[in-house]
Amino acid sequence: MEKGGGKIKELAITMNLMSENDLIEFAKKFGTGLRRGDLIFLEGELGSGKTTFVKGLALSIDIDMNMVSSPTFTILNIYSGKLKIYHMDLYRLNNIDEFIEAGLEEFLYPKDGVTIIEWPGIIESTWKDGFLKVKIEFIDNMMRKLMITFKGKNYEKRFLRGDFYENIKNR
Numbered sequence: 156m157e158k159g160g161g162k163i164k165e166l167a168i169t170m171n172l173m174s175e176n177d178l179i180e181f182a183k184k185f186g187t188g189l190r191r192g193d194l195i196f197l198e199g200e201l202g203s204g205k206t207t208f209v210k211g212l213a214l215s216i217d218i219d220m221n222m223v224s225s226p227t228f229t230i231l232n233i234y235s236g237k238l239k240i241y242h243m244d245l246y247r248l249n250n251i252d253e254f255i256e257a258g259l260e261e262f263l264y265p266k267d268g269v270t271i272i273e274w275p276g277i278i279e280s281t282w283k284d285g286f287l288k289v290k291i292e293f294i295d296n297m298m299r300k301l302m303i304t305f306k307g308k309n310y311e312k313r314f315l316r317g318d319f320y321e322n323i324k325n326r
């Protein structure tokens with residue numbers, strides 16, 4: 156599997172999502188760009204909407220969003236649709252050694268799906284290969300702002316398509 160690399164591209168695009176449904180609808184569109192072996196980091200404080208974002212991505216590959224739940228205690232949940240989603244939450248791990256000891260490395264760049272990681276801090280800081288990062292900022296009770304960053308693997312081509320952002324621009 157091609158891991159990608161190169162320069163990190165910070166996008167100027169920020170999106171204001173006014174409700175949970177808005178965020179799910181955006182993630183559902185965004186998820187149509189997903190391909191096998193993709194790696195997504197999800198950043199944002201507790202309750203910002205990371206798990207909710209995964210629900211939207213799941214919808215885009217024919218996974219029932221009610222199958223998606225927070226892997227805070229299980230560390231890894233796996234869902235099957237057109238692709239598999241390996242959904243991790245590293246909140247409870249303290250360092251990369253614990254990540255490796257837990258055997259989680261083998262779920263990175265999978266041949267049959269994508270890996271989505273909440274609280275990726277312990278691996279992100281030293282990450283050399285490609286990834287797509289979505290940062291969710293808490294604005295108020297309902298409103299969230301997203302910031303998207305890419306590194307390698309043609310993520311830019313697949314995820315910068317204007318039609319993902321149409322609704323947002325027209326707001």
Ligand SMILES: Nc1ncnc2c1ncn2[C@@H]1O[C@H](COP(=O)(O)OP(=O)(O)O)[C@@H](O)[C@H]1O
Pocket residue numbers: 172173174175176177178199200201202203204205206207208225273296297298299
């Ligand atoms: N615009 C929004 N986008 C996402 N979640 C929202 C939004 N507005 C309110 N919420 C609520 O915020 C919470 C987000 O929870 P969750 O997705 O589990 O967050 P995290 O995984 O980041 O801890 C949910 O209770 C959801 O209903």
Ligand SMILES: [Mg+2]
Pocket residue numbers: 205206225226244273
């Ligand atoms: Mg979560």
